[in-house]
């Protein structure tokens with residue numbers, strides 16, 4: 001069986017323990033590869049390598065750093081097919097989605113920051129006649145990047161690209177549920193000639209690998225994407241150590257539909273924003289609010305299209321909804337479908353799906369649509385992170401704003417209306433880091449990305465990420 005390696009100091013190495021964890025293919029429910037069960041010893045080695053490499057990498061001209069990142073991006077594109085299939089097998093997502101979204105976005109992340117760093121400038125301030133101030137932006141040091149399982153290579157590269165472009169070195173930990181494409185990427189880094197120690201990838205469990213990286217005194221900066229509970233734990237460790245921290249956490253995003261919307265567009269995009277990637281995207285709109293006079297018509301059209309979605313083998317081209325990432329996550333999502341009914345909701349469609357043939361033991365759920373729930377019940381307040389949405393009617397703008405803002409999260413919100421004034425007014429009042437109007441997940445990598453409240457701390461994307469991954473230093477010269 002294929003054994004994944006750690007990538008430390010430029011070499012593909014086994015874990016010190018020589019122990020491995022099982023890596024499941026969620027579409028068939030079977031172990032198909034082995035993940036290093038790394039521990040503190042591997043982390044120490046990786047941090048030490050990154051610390052040594054920082055002395056050199058932080059001095060390498062930006063153009064040279066850019067060239068190497070561009071080369072890695074080219075290699076990702078060259079291996080597009082292999083990476084898309086690997087991502088699909090590891091995560092359960094349709095291979096078509098991985099090929100269209102995950103893998104192209106991984107190379108785009110690297111290219112975006114490889115070029116952004118060439119244009120990144122700092123400020124200067126002329127203080128009347130008295131002085132001139134300028135800001136130096138220096139790389140911070142050894143960076144901890146911890147990424148989740150829902151968009152594995154996409155989010156892994158979203159973190160390492162700006163960190164490396166800015167001159168930091170990295171110790172990264174991909175999710176133990178989806179380590180495979182990060183392993184393939186480490187081979188591409190060797191091929192691209194990335195100097196040893198600049199990027200280190202340590203595989204294994206969150207508490208045995210992620211936490212020791214966070215706790216390490218030689219790691220002054222942490223970028224984390226994952227669940228809010230883990231984010232809280234990381235913040236509680238990093239806070240007293242005064243580490244720079246960026247946290248991208250969960251969401252419970254509202255999708256608000258006014259009766260003056262472009263109906264067909266609102267229905268078809270809402271299918272996409274509800275169930276893309278099996279609903280396992282922090283930006284999915286899991287609470288749909290529909291203006292009363294459109295409610296019946298919307299529910300009928302929406303449920304009709306949901307029933308037509310093909311749930312199936314992720315490796316087949318026609319599949320729209322693949323497997324959930326793990327048996328544990330499938331069970332968590334099913335328990336919420338159960339809870340929704342206990343809370344008085346009506347399940348219009350969806351639930352556990354048993355496939356036959358190759359995928360008979362896979363972790364599948366048919367997209368679920370629930371109505372009849374109040375906005376403040378647990379189903380409508382807690383992140384489910386699966387193919388489950390609720391639909392609720394509303395009559396007034398103030399009312400829907402209150403529902404939308406009522407959760408502990410504040411990542412994204414979607415609005416459907418042709419009324420421009422209302423769109424701007426709502427965008428201003430919604431407590432979310434990202435507002436999409438008449439669209440969803442239309443991304444521009446230059447924009448600030450992140451959430452309010454328990455959806456996180458800080459912003460990634462564009463200059464925000466380069467500012468985060470550099471330390472500003474003010475220099476004041478008296479004239």
Ligand code: TXE
Pocket residue numbers: 146147148149150173174175176204205206207209210211212214225226227228230231233234248249250251281282383384385
């Ligand atoms: O994520 P974890 P889990 C949400 C979603 C999901 C829930 C739990 O609701 O059901 O979180 O998912 C590493 N110190 N999101 O438990 O544990 C872990 O190894 C340092 C939303 O799978 O947060 C992995 O690499 N690191 C989210 C990463 O944290 C630790 C995407 C994320 O896993 C650690 C995923 C520790 N003590 C889940 N414990 C999003 N925002 O998109 C774990 N990790």
